[in-house]
Amino acid sequence: MSFSRFIELLQQLITMTDPEDEDQVRYAVGVLQNLHELARRSDKIDRRTLGIIYIAIVEFLDLLRMKEQFAGKPGDVAGNLAKRKRLAMALGPRC
């Protein structure tokens, strides 16, 4: 899995998850935890992306609190891309 593919998935999880719904939050974090384990065991991921999945697991609630900054909107192709870039810059190195 590439970094950019992971960021797409993470944006989708943030978009779908209602921060007020504990079950939804648990499902989303579960997806990330399982992805991390699968990626680690398969060795089909680079170390940087693996580390960033871990950060996303730990900080998922914080990301949800800033949902408006990162969540996609149907049809807003340019806006959704900008938000993915923002998400990538928040989790990865700055340059």
Add this chain to the structure above:
Amino acid sequence: MLRATWQRESGWPWRSAPDAEMGTIQIGRTLLECKDYECSQDEVYVPRERLRLWLYINLTDACPASCPFCVHTVPGERGGHADPDQLSKVLSKTVPFISGVSLTGGEPMTDIPLMEEIIAVIREKIPADIELDMVTNGLHIEKLPGLRGLERVTTVHISRHAAEDEQNAALMRWAGAPSKQTLKQVFSALPDPGMTVLNCVLQKNGVHDAASVREYLETAAWIGAANVSLIGMFLANDYCTEQYVSPASIPFTEDPRFRVWNHYHDHDYCQCSTGSYNARSGPVRYYFRCPGNVQGPAVCRQLVYGSDNRLRAGFGEAEVIEGTDD
């Protein structure tokens, strides 16, 4: 070939500091050595998938502020302006090597039609997945929501170096610096307020410790800024040397209102970190960037297109493409 050899000999994809090697890119007839690994959280440096550099475009040298810590040489005393046609030609050659673009100056909002023309050139020449930032001191900030091409811009960085208006204006030596009330109104009118970043250069005369960082972040959250960038100065002159405060010295982890998400570094050359702050008005994301002020290897770390319409291998460095007709 160089990269393939390095991968074979270094046990790719993992390797450890300090055996960093550099990759080479060619722009025009110029070969540029540049860093070919990602910054690290844990001393393990991962190779970059592609060798690319950030491009800074200085639209103009003009600026109404006179920040004593400005790395620009003599603000307001030179008259150059980026030429959209010339820039377009340069971008045709450099696009494969660009990881992101910052529109800066001087103050780019001194000439809004030029800014809009440059954004149009970038929209035509640079793929949409390449980040485009603009950096402004807040001049004509009320015109930002109506800026043509704003939807192509990923983030807008507005310089503000203190929580309170008077202190900020004093530090920028510019009475026209926008007030926090003005910024609040403008940010709320943006189609995507998440694009906003307040840039704060840390200094002993201004934001310099945990308490003043908290005060600043509270103000930023009240304004409605989604992000705050805390910046460590380059030691560009005596003022910077006397006033230097490292963002890395702020004890973020000692206050539960801060959450530190990550902390990356490039050996000792520079470091950056991102986190969030739980302000009374809501959460605000902060990050810091901090040059180590340690002499690094002589590599190209960015491309700079100046208001003299020349492309250079860094601020004050040699020209990369001699003449734009090349």
